[in-house]
Amino acid sequence: MIAHSLKSEAFGPAQKMHGATYVIDATFQSNKLGQNNIVIDIALAQQVLKDIIAPLNYQNLDELPQFKDILTTTEYLAYYIHSKIAEKVNTHFSGNLRVNLGESHVAWAGYEARV
Numbered sequence: 001m002i003a004h005s006l007k008s009e010a011f012g013p014a015q016k017m018h019g020a021t022y023v024i025d026a027t028f029q030s031n032k033l034g035q036n037n038i039v040i041d042i043a044l045a046q047q048v049l050k051d052i053i054a055p056l057n058y059q060n061l062d063e064l065p066q067f068k069d070i071l072t073t074t075e076y077l078a079y080y081i082h083s084k085i086a087e088k089v090n091t092h093f094s095g096n097l098r099v100n101l102g103e104s105h106v107a108w109a110g111y112e113a114r115v
Contacts (some may be wrong), residue, residue, distance in 0.1 A: 002039045004061040023102040030095030040093045052084040078111040086115045
């Protein structure tokens with residue numbers, strides 16, 4: 001759960017402060033399995049995601065220094081979370097990582113790239 005504003009006329013009423021509750025999915029894909037027949041240890045993936053989103057949860061993103069002068073769109077937040085996961089798992093995972101943020105069954109966005 002976060003609060004933010006999107007300071008651009010492109011976002012209409014979302015220029016004002018509003019909240020968002022996201023469901024975050026991180027998908028790790030590889031063309032080969034590791035020694036234990038896994039792509040990544042699921043417990044590691046869960047802990048990394050939990051650690052990354054903890055400082056954002058129940059925060060006004062407009063007030064956090066890492067988002068100063070940034071439009072914190074759902075797409076950007078997916079990119080941001082992706083980059084933070086990639087930093088933490090790059091010694092444990094090699095492949096494609098997709099991060100999706102869903103606000104509802106009709107509103108979601110994501111970012112996907114190699115790690």
